[in-house]
Amino acid sequence: MNYKDLMADLKKGRIEPVYLIYGPEHLLATMMKDHIKKTLVEPAYEQFNYTYVDGRDLEVSEIVNYCETLPFMEEKKLVVIAGYSELSGKGASDPQIAQLTDYIQSPNPTTCLVFLSDTVDKKKKLTKQLIKCGQVVVCDKLDPRDLAKWIQKTVKLAGKTMAPRALEIFIESIGYLGKDSKMDLYDVENEVEKLIAFCGVQVNIDESMVERITAKNVENNIFEMLDHLGRGSVDAGLTILNRLLTDGESPPKILQMMVRQLRILYQCKWLRAQGHSAGSIAKEAGLRSFQVNKALNQGKRFDYERLACGYQACREAEVKMKSSR
Known part of the structure; x- marks a missing residue:
């Protein structure tokens, strides 16, 4: 049970x-x-x-x-x-x-x-x-629906309310639902408490509050960095990379997440071209629906060749980094 x-x-x-x-x-x-x-x-x-x-x-x-x-x-x-x-x-x-x-x-x-x-x-x-x-x-990790209910209940006990879109942004930002996430409910509780403290006497928690307080995890930063590169904003992408390094994230971890994200983009883009729905892609790739939708939107900025070249370059760098240790 x-x-x-x-x-x-x-x-x-x-x-x-x-x-x-x-x-x-x-x-x-x-x-x-x-x-x-x-x-x-x-x-x-x-x-x-x-x-x-x-x-x-x-x-x-x-x-x-x-x-x-x-x-x-x-x-x-x-x-x-x-x-x-x-x-x-x-x-x-x-x-x-x-x-x-x-x-x-x-x-x-x-x-x-x-x-x-x-x-x-x-x-x-x-x-x-x-x-x-x-x-x-x-006691396995909560699914998206139960996690949302748990967060809403915690917020309510603190005498506050949270808008649906704010809740969605918060859940995506903390990274609990990520396939490789090691985050647990203690970590989620800590993030919720920080959000509640940040809001002070404000009863209603909206999108702007969540975006201002939630510290972006590595996965979200990698996504944003690739988004900038897809738009041709190389300087903005490098700024995010420098921020990750300054915050103490290890280069191997950053590279690993880049490889993972590029693989997801390629897989989602290819499955969509084969006629798969977002729900079908999520099941096939082992991803959440919101991850698939984000990947499909981001994938529009890259063709297959750019994704394949980027993936191969990151893989080669990953191998060299491991062999040099």
Whole structure:
């Protein structure tokens, strides 16, 4: 199940005895843990009925003991084990792991046990048992629609509103949805907080505010640089390149992004010439719709020969740069 399925269950009061919550979105996983806690544990008895433990050096017997202890003045208690090494496959396996897998097969009905992990090794006995007997919640990166809702909700909680076009520009600028992006929701949250702080007492966030505060990522800068080159504005393109270098971006990374963008332009331009729609191109190239539309517009300024020559030149420079290290 995903986080939305879990939220739906919690609203209906359905709480499983064992959960495995994992995935690259740490903030989302933490939020799911907090929602389970809010549903299950009364604040007045939190010190008795809520246990959060770093699982990196935890022994099996300790986990089972936490789970077997009865709750105080409530029907259930919550035990959260974070970063348990047995799940990720790091380090040697605990010889007593069978004790924990047996518990998961027949858990204490008065305890809700939650494992939080960045990654899991599905070959491990514990992981297999959790998948078989527990409820697995995968916290992957948000899709465009859910990301927009999440940002709007965060903005609303701050007492502000955000125009649809401003939201669209903001999402494109931060780069979270990029195919190779390593950005997570903590990074997005930080960008949203900066935007909110910048707006001050202003309630409505419009396009101009977003454009003034959002720091452009490398991908957007590369796109803008190629856009200038396509228009014949070489000086403007070089200005962006110098800005990237001054800001500390590494030349290999800049070159890598240029190669990627030129490849995208060529691929989108060629697929369009074959009669593909923007939606079909997005699916074929593994891109977002807005990326395809931007690439198609930019591709009009380049013919196939210029794109191929630029791509080849960047690839050769990339090889020389790697071989000279």
